Amino acid sequence: MPSLDLRSFVARTAALVDASPPTTLRETRRWLVEPFLETLGWDLRDASCVTDRAVDETRLEYVPTIDSVPALFVAVEPSDESLDESRANDLRQAMAWTGVDRAIYTNGRAYLFLAGRTDIEYRAFELSDLPNEEAAIATYSRDAVGRRLEQHSRPHIARQLAVERSRLVDDIVDRLTEATVQGEVYADEFASATDRFLDRLLVAFADGDSVRPGADTDIAEDVSVRFSESAITDDGRDRLSSTDPSASASSAAGSESSSIGREDETTETETETGSENGTGTSTNPTASAADQATDGDARDDSGGAETDPTGSGEYVVRFFNERGSIGAIGHSTPEGALVGTAEYLLGRGLAGVSVPWSPDDADRTVLNDEPTRADGSPMDAPKRLSNGLALETAGDVDDQAARVEALADRAGLRAMLTGDWKTI
Incomplete structure (x- = not known):
């Protein structure tokens, strides 16, 4: 792969910022990003680069495409502002929903690189770090991303639909309105x-074809995604520091106190290596909540969850209320x-559940204030939730799926399971 010449870029950018730092978003985009x-x-001057587009209600300044397939998400803040944690999480959500697995979030001085879909890895660098991180940054280049998109697949269609969704809705509604008598009266229903x-x-x-058999497939509007192992959490800090040295690459890779990578007791990160990020190195050593719950072992039905101990799957749960998808x-x-x-349902109708609680058709206690069942026997592989309740996590994949659906039903929602959920 040809050199990216990051050293020259950094030298030119540093000189420009020292002489006349940009003060607006437009200047940041034009001069730095x-x-x-x-x-x-x-x-970026080619028509293949989409600009100023909202995807899943996430504002994106650039969406470069390759053969019309969205390849990269780029979000930008003005140079004199810090990176926003909530927007970083929104960016992760948009990646997960659309399948676009590379994104960059920057203000021209601080750079957050995201890779993946469910287990989204991140790396945080300052401008001066870039020349020393060329191997990692190269996976975001047009050449590297193009090679990964050479073989067309169905998810490429999903990317295009997600990026063009608002325009398609407007076009279809216009056609329906024109094709019907007094169609404008029904425009909201058409939309x-x-x-x-x-x-x-x-x-x-x-x-x-990964939709779980029997799952509800009535997909509706306003889909967003929040991941339990999110490395970028909103713990009361409104902005990501662009000058804090703890946000550097070394801290992002190994420090729980990083201004970007710090996690609370219920939000933990599990990352992958090798082919996913193209660097062959892990970006965060923190174990996932699921790994802690199961001690990393594959278990049978009597002792815990039968799972892939490498944690390399993709288990997605989408939630719906009577109006449509909510997250x-x-x-x-x-x-x-x-x-x-x-955890997701605690703030959406589950928090008031009376314990001990078990699904109507199951004898096993699923939630309790202590890690015991209703009969006093200990739970298998209990996990303490953020509100203090203990959750039973033992069982095989079908047990977990049934428990997910039962919890959603108890909260008054419907769940659709996609990804690697399977039935025996």
Whole structure:
């Protein structure tokens, strides 16, 4: 792979910032971000680069494409502002929903690189760090991403539908309105139906045939995703520091006190290596919640969850109310997805559950204030939730799936399981 010449880019950018630092978003984009993306080989002047687009309600300044397939998400803040944690999480959510597995979030001085879909890895660098991190940054280049997109697949369609969704909705509603008598009266209904149709298509192409048999597939509007192993959490800090040295690459890789990578007791990160990020190195050694719950072992039905001990799966749960989709969680293991489901639902109708609680058709206690069942016997592989309740996480994949659906039902929601969920 040809050199990215990051050293020259950094020298030019540092000189420009010292002489006349940009003060607006427009100047940051033009003077700092666009030259960086061009150093990575992206042609931002070409019609193939989509600009100023909202995807899953996440604002993106650039969406470069390759053969019309969205390849990279780029979000930008003004140079004189720090990176926003909530926007970083929104960016992760948009990646998970669309399948676009590379994203960059920057203000021209601090750079957050994200890779993956459910187990999204991150690396945080300052401008001066870039020349020493060329191997990692090269995986975001036009050349590297292009090689990964050479073989067309169904998820590529999902990417296109997600990025063009708002335009498609407008176009279809306009056609329907023109084709019907007094169609403008029914424009809102046309828009709602079109939203549901496009989101159903998006999920079908993103997940292929992986939808769990019997799951509800009435996809609707306003889909967003929150991951239980999110490395970028909102713990009361509104902004990511662009000058704090703890946000550097070394701290992001190994320090729980990093301004970007710090996690609380219920939000933990599990990362993958090798082919996913192209660097062959792990970006965060912190174990996932699911790993802690199961001690990393594959277990049978009597002793815990039968899972892939490497945590390399993709278990996604999407939630719906009577109006449509309201969100989702994802994890690399089924028990991790179960824990994420419970945490997600605590603020959506589950918090007031009377314990000990078990699904109507099950004898096994699923939730209790102590890690014991209703009869006083100990739970298998209990996990303490953020509100203090103990969650039973033992069982095989089907047990976890049934428990996820039961928890959602108790909260008054419907759950659709996609990804690697399977039935025996």
